[in-house]
Each structure stands twice: as structure tokens, then as C-alpha cells.
Amino acid sequence: MLSIKNLSAEIDGKKILDGLELEIKAGEVHAIMGPNGAGKSTLSAVLAGRPEYVVTGGTVTYMGKNLLDMSPEDRACEGVFLAFQYPVEIPGVSTTNFLKTAVNQKRLYNGLEPMEATDFLKMMRQKMELVEMDKSLTGRSLNEGFSGGEKKRNEVFQMAMLEPNLAILDETDSGLDIDALRLVSNGVNKMRNTERSFVVITHYQRLLDYIIPDFVHVLYKGKIVKSGDKELAKELEVKGYDWIKNELEAAV
């Protein structure tokens, strides 16, 4: 599904990713952990095609295609979804209207007719149930005045609506209380299947009690420095990131 080789990227001339390697197969859930500033959001931004980030080396192959050659909107239409760490507010545009545009743009890209209004609303209802999202949110301006938790749930709701092949969740757990965390995780778990892959970026092990990953990677200074299964996350929780830092320094 996704193959990242020797990826380096910078922003404003500052090198952030430095030879990152990652292989993800269809249906797998990969957790990426790491201290603040490690480059986790940078990785998600580069995969989504955020223009401020400049790729200086390496390749990213997504479903057999060169991902880095595609515009951000084409990547989205090809099934790459990013749940933002900081979702953006768009005043005056309702979530419903926003998603109608997004769903239909994706359909257009795939040579399909726009969705009938009634079918669209039906789909909205189904997916809202999936993340137990309050109906009143969809009529309000996108993310405007939403609480932190509402914004994150809205991201997962959008993910459900757009049915991606590869979903990248950037700290979707941060700022959530335990109930919201459970709802969001349930939503993600219900979407897991053999076709769909997830990259779950998180700072804390807590989320991984709910979304059980197949692999856990530690990202530090722009590289994957350690990989393992879900036990690695538990170990990190106990020993802290300093453990990794010290281990790396000792190796030098």
C-alpha cells in the first residue's frame, strides 16, 4: 500500500525528516510514536502534500504510484486521508456542505456522477452513527466554535464519509477525554478492514489500548529508530522517551 524509502524533507530550510523508511501493507495499522518535535506531523504533512514542506530526497510509493508527484487533492481522491492535529475552521461553510463538495469531487475524479441528495443524507446519517456524532454539529460552520473533542470527532466522521484506503491520524487522541477517546477509537475500529491501512500518530500509549496496532514505530529526529509490536508502546510508556534517546546516544 505505502512504501517510504529514505525520505528527507525540510521546511523553511530546516531539515526535519532525515532518511525515513516505512512499509505499510493493506489492512495494517501502524502506530507512530515519538517525542514532541520529532517530525510526526511533518511526516503526515509530506504524505498529504502540504506545499510548505520540501521533499529533498527519497521516494514514496502509494498503491504503485509515485505519491510525491500528485497534487494534494489528487492524493485525497486516490484515497489518502489525513485527520489533522489542528483541524481548520471555515466560517460560513457547514460540515454538510463541505462534505458534499468533497464527496462529489472525489466521485468526479473517479468518473462518477454527483451523489443524489437523498443518498448523501442517508450516508451522512449512517456515518454519524459510526462515530456517534451529534447531528447539530453538521449544520454548523465547519469546526468553528467546536470544542477540541468535537473537532477530532468531526475529523473521524469525515474519514468515515470519504472511505479512504490510507488514513493518517495525527494525534487524534490529544485533548480528548476518556469518553471521546472511546468514541473516536470505536469509529476507527469499525472502519478497519483488510483493504484499509492506518497510520496512527500519537504521543501517548493510551490510545493504543483502544486501537490495537499491528506495528509500533518510534520516530526520533526525523527517522524511525525503533520498530516493534504493541508491546513496544507499553515499554515506552514505562520507560519514557529518554530511554530511546539514551540508547541511541550509547550506540554512537
Next chain:
Amino acid sequence: MPEPESDIIDQVVSQDYKYGFSTNIEMEMASIGLSEETVRYISKKKNEPDWMLEWRLKAYKHWLKLDEPKWQNFEYPKINYQEIYFYAAPKEKIKLDSLDQVDPELLKTFEKLGISLLEQKRLTGVAVDAVFDSVSIATTFKDQLREKGVIFCSISEALKEHPELVKKYIGSVVPQTDNYFAALNSAVFSDGSFVYIPKGVRCPMELSTYFRINAEKTGQFERTLIIADEGSYVSYLEGCTAPMRDENQLHAAVVELVAHEKAEIKYSTVQNWYPGDKEGKGGIFNFVTKRGLCEGAFAKISWTQVETGSAITWKYPSCILKGDHSVGEFFSVAVTNNCQVADTGTKMIHLGKNTKSRIVSKGISAGKSHNTYRGLVKVNKKAIGARNHTQCDSMLIGDRSGAHTFPYIEIGNKSAQVEHEASTSKIGEDQIFYCNQRGIGTEAAIGLIVNGFCREVLNQLPMEFAVEAQKLLAVSLEGSVG
């Protein structure tokens, strides 16, 4: 790799103007230039009564004494009034009552504009008056309106059929001597729409006028007069387009509204005159005087405008709140792109007690354009309990455009409550990227964000026009980011 966003923003402002065709039709024109003779010619062509001619001549003589105003926030090339045709009409005699007798070329033109009069007549509940260059071509739905006692016709026809009404009201809100362009209009106006809603009548349908400048070197000087008698209601919409021409063409209209006690007039404009090309060549100078008088108590006048066209838009639809408890509203979206200029806003003049006004202005500037809000809220010393709320938001696209705000407030008594809120935002690259990430391309994203920004104003428009306006906003900004 996709291009960096800054380049992208440089690119997104340029779709070709799709109404830029001209119609080949034989025209009857006044000789070029402006003189007393021109004024007499126009009046004679229209078989006007003597008082009307005198009224025009008074305006003309006053105009000669005036200088073009200089206080605006832009410059424009000097207009040579001797190089403009002040009257142009399709040569064929037009019978106003029957669409069948209208030149098919003309009907085709209106069809291209998406306002097939025949279709309108059959399918929609909107009565249309179409003004082509200087004269009114057809008014649909006349019969249904007549049943209710509503008069909706061209102003020329009103002068023949209802001279007493025209005489009573014309110039009562915008006098001939009001300002340079109003005086010019008063001297040479050739047509426009006239509406009278009798006491207690709720006009059964939206009334609409479509203005089209076609002939070269021609100015358009229409005059619209709407009277809502006691307790009546009317919603009126004007739309306009023009062919693409290298020269600048002048549009100097006057609109007067009178709302009597408990009457309400909702006046909506979707302005899409040719804006000129990307380098700023050509385009319409849209210098318009629009004013409404809330004559009686509890009267209400509401202006809604979506301004996307014209090289220069220079207008301030205003309300004189004379009746106690009367209400004035102004909802505006002004979009400027490339080299366009807009200097627009409103005046709310509070004269009566407990009068209320509300101003919502949304300015969007892209390309190298400049967008100015200029508004006056004036509370007279007798206007006890007057209230105003002004909200003035600007949005910039790219970094070469400008937004300016000039709110003037004059308060004559202490009981007045006047509030002003203003904001300026740049269309966020993070907003665009967020949309991109959901599969929405940059142009569609800008359309979406801009429409969201204007939501409050667009919501004021009648349904079918709101849809049109939304599309127009997106189209006007196409090419403003890549």
C-alpha cells in the same frame, strides 16, 4: 511536486467573462455627445410631457455647473462626455405588450444571458423587465400583476399611463441636483423600471429587471422608481451584463425607493457588468445613485447587493429613515479581482424616533484590485432611540490586493446606540490545504471559502438568485489562485 502556495495564489484570478458577446441589431442613436439638443431629442423620442422635458433641462443646466466628485479612493481616466452616445435603441418599433413582436435577435440575446423571457414567463414565478441599451424591451407577467393592482412597467410607459405617479415621486428621493452623476442621469435617462404596489398588497411574485448594455460607445442611464404604498410588500431584483469592449463604458443609474407606512421594499442587485480584461483595459464604470426613503412609520427598506463586475463600482445604496420605527438594512458582497476597483457602502440617515439600521458588508479583493467600504451612519438630534449595527469584513486573496474601510459616524443625540465591528482576514493557506486534503481543488476551495464568508449576505437573496450569485462569486475569482 505541486507548486508552492504563494505561486498558486498568484495564479488563481482569471476566467473569461462569459457574457461578453454583442448582439448585431440595427440601432437608432442620438448624435454623439451631450448638449441641450441631446436632452430634447431623448425627451421627444419618448413623447414625454412638457414637465418632464423641463425637469430634464433643469437637471442638465445644473449638471453643467458641477464638477466630477474627487473624494473617492481611486482614480479613473477623465470621461469625455462628448464621445458618448446618450441614447441607443433597437430600430424596430417595439410593442411592449407582446413578446412575440420582439426582434428574435434580442430574445436570443436574453436567452444567452440565461433569462429567456418566454421561459421566464412560462416556468418561473418571476416577472421580468428587460432593458437593452436605453430602452425597455419587454415586461413579462403583466396580467397577473395587474389583477393585484401592481404596476410594473418601463418608466417610459409609466410616464404615459401613470404620469401623476411619476410626477409625484420622481426626484423625491434623489433630486435632479443631488450629485454630478444623478444630475447627468436626470437629464438623459432613457428608460428603466417603474413599480407601484398599492396599499396593503403583497406583490405576488419577485419582480426583476435585467439590464444589458450592447451598443458601442454608449452610456447606460436608467432610472428606477419603486413605490410601496402603505402596508405593502415587494421584492425586486436587478441583474446586468455587458459585452467585452476595450473602451470604458459609463453606467450612471439612479434608483429611488419610497416605502410608506408599514411598507417593505427588498431590493437586490446582482451586478455583473463587464469588469475589463486582466490588464485593466475596458470595463464598465458603474457610478450609481441608489437611495430609499422610509417615508412612514414602521417602513422597511433592505438593500442586498452582490457586486462582482465593472471596472469601477462606485455606489452607496442608502436609507433615509424618516418614519418613526422605520428600519434600513444594507447587505453587501463586493468582489474585486485583477485591476477592478470597488468603492461602495451605504448611508443610513436616522431622522425618526426608534429607527434601526443594520449594515453587513463583505469585501473580497484578489489580484491587484482595491476594495473600499465607505459608510455613513448619521443620527439626527430628533432621532431618539436610534440604533445601528455595522459589521464590515474584508478578505484578501493573494498579497497584491487592498482592502480599505472608511466608516463615518455622526451622532446628534445621546440616546443613539451605534456599534461598529470590522475584521480583515487573508484567505488562509491552511484553509485551502484543508480543502485540498479532502479532494477539493484550489479553485473550488476558494469558491467554498468565499461563499462561506458571504453566507450572511447571500442568505438575504431570493433562492434562485442566491444560487446564481454563488456561482458568480466562484467564477469571478477563478484564476485568483492556481
